[in-house]
Every structure is written in C-alpha cells, then in structure tokens.
Amino acid sequence: MRVVIAGGHGQIALRLTKLLAADGHQVVGLVRNPDHEADIASAGGQAVVLDLEQSDASAVAGVLTGADVAIFAAGAGPGSGKARKDTVDRGTAALFADAAEQAGVRRHIQVGSMGADRADSLTDDEVFTVYLKAKWAAEEDLRSRDLDWTILRPGSLTDDAGRGQVLLADKTGNGRISRDDVALVLAGLCDTPASIGRTLELVAGQTPVAEALTNL
Ligand SMILES: NC(=O)c1ccc[n+]([C@@H]2O[C@H](COP(=O)([O-])OP(=O)(O)OC[C@H]3O[C@@H](n4cnc5c(N)ncnc54)[C@H](OP(=O)(O)O)[C@@H]3O)[C@@H](O)[C@H]2O)c1
Numbered sequence: 001m002r003v004v005i006a007g008g009h010g011q012i013a014l015r016l017t018k019l020l021a022a023d024g025h026q027v028v029g030l031v032r033n034p035d036h037e038a039d040i041a042s043a044g045g046q047a048v049v050l051d052l053e054q055s056d057a058s059a060v061a062g063v064l065t066g067a068d069v070a071i072f073a074a075g076a077g078p079g080s081g082k083a084r085k086d087t088v089d090r091g092t093a094a095l096f097a098d099a100a101e102q103a104g105v106r107r108h109i110q111v112g113s114m115g116a117d118r119a120d121s122l123t124d125d126e127v128f129t130v131y132l133k134a135k136w137a138a139e140e141d142l143r144s145r146d147l148d149w150t151i152l153r154p155g156s157l158t159d160d161a162g163r164g165q166v167l168l169a170d171k172t173g174n175g176r177i178s179r180d181d182v183a184l185v186l187a188g189l190c191d192t193p194a195s196i197g198r199t200l201e202l203v204a205g206q207t208p209v210a211e212a213l214t215n216l
C-alpha cells in the first residue's frame with residue numbers, strides 16, 4: 001500500500017510510519033518543517049514538505065494521487081491557541097479530505113479525539129472546548145463525504161510503551177491509550193473494511209489489537 005499521512009512528523013505518525021514501513025508499505029509523511037525530513041526517512045518513510053495551513057487542496061491532491069490510504073494525524077498541539085484549533089484541527093482535516101476526493105483516494109482515516117461529541121459538558125477550559133468543537137466539526141465534515149472513512153477517537157494519549165491490548169468500540173468510556181497502541185490500531189485499520197463508516201473510540205484494554213480489529 002501507499003499511505004499518505006498528514007502531520008507526518010507527529011508522535012503518532014512517526015510510530016505509524018515505522019510500523020507500515022516495516023511491513024513493506026510505502027509511506028509519505030506531509031511535514032511543514034524541512035528539518036523534519038530526516039526523521040521521516042529514519043522511520044522508513046518519505047517526507048513531502050507542505051504546510052497544510054498554507055496549501056490548497058489541489059497541491060495536497062498532487063501528493064495523494066496514487067495513494068491507497070490517506071491518514072489525517074495532524075494537530076495544532078497543546079501549546080496552540082483557539083485560532084489554530086480552527087485552522088489545523090478543523091480546517092486542515094477538511095482540506096485533506098477535499099484533496100483525497102480530488103485525488104480519488106477513497107480510504108480515509110481521521111484521528112479524532114475522545115470527547116469531541118460532548119465538548120460543552122466535558123470541560124470548563126475554553127481552549128480545550130474550542131479544540132473539541134474543532135475535532136467534532138472535522139468529524140462531521142468527513143462523515144458527510146462519499147469516502148471510505150473511519151474516525152478513530154483515542155482517549156488521553158500517553159508515551160507509555162504499547163501493550164498491544166486495547167478496547168476499540170463505538171463507545172468505550174474515558175481512558176488512556178499509549179501512542180504506540182494508537183499507531184498499531186491505525187496500521188490495522190488501513191485494511192479493515194469493517195471499520196468503514198464507523199466512528200470508533202480507543203482506550204487501553206484487554207483485547208489484542210488484531211482481535212479487536214477482527215471483532216469490528
Ligand atoms: N493529546 C491527546 O491526549 C490527544 C487525545 C486524543 C486525540 N489526539 C489527537 O491525536 C492526533 C495526533 O497526536 P500526536 O500526539 O501525534 O500529535 P503531535 O505530535 O502534536 O503531532 C501533530 C503534528 O501535526 C503537525 N502539524 C501542525 N500543523 C500543521 C500544518 N499546518 N501542516 C502540516 N502539519 C502540521 C505538527 O507539525 P509540527 O511538528 O511542525 O508542529 C505535528 O507534527 C491529533 O489529531 C490530536 O488532536 C490527541
């Protein structure tokens with residue numbers, strides 16, 4: 001498979017690149033900082049420098065052309081304010097989906113966030129609320145499209161070593177999940193047709209990832 005990852009230098013994306021490359025897949029990571037190209041190469045992928053907030057859909061479609069899977073794993077990140085929650089967490093997700101449509105890449109996986117469906121009740125933090133609303137808007141945008149989409153909503157991310165055991169379901173309840181295990185699930189979702197048209201939540205659990213994917 002040829003897989004294009006938006007936010008290619010992200011912590012999940014680099015783990016995912018390693019996994020997919022080790023399985024013999026061709027991985028392209030979109031990065032905005034040329035200094036990140038070497039890290040993508042070390043992970044076994046190929047970087048394309050393209051700032052999604054400064055690009056139009058046709059430029060991104062040019063990179064996506066010929067891909068089998070498009071994965072959105074970008075994010076404005078914890079240090080960012082309300083404006084970039086909108087431009088990145090909502091805006092670039094929609095741009096990436098526009099580009100996938102233009103390029104004719106049907107399989108589309110979006111990294112969402114646990115709590116996106118309950119922004120108003122989950123937190124009093126203004127920026128976090130804007131973030132969750134942006135993630136919800138990105139989800140709603142993707143659900144409206146004629147793509148073979150899957151939305152994966154991880155719980156709170158940790159850098160703990162992956163255990164390879166998860167709870168993957170329409171609703172999981174709040175929880176934590178290591179970035180290693182998110183990457184493992186994303187790699188598996190690429191060729192799990194049963195996940196198409198599903199919005200799935202993911203936290204640490206008791207079920208081996210392969211089994212969790214088979215059970216969908
Ligand atoms: N933190 C949590 O607990 C949590 C929970 C649930 C879901 N999530 C979601 O998980 C996803 C990824 O998590 P992570 O830990 O891997 O995040 P991360 O390490 O912050 O990675 C996000 C990546 O997006 C890139 N990016 C930002 N703006 C961009 C732009 N304009 N053009 C191209 N790339 C851009 C960043 O690039 P730079 O390095 O250049 O900034 C970064 O490499 C996000 O979608 C996040 O919303 C997070």
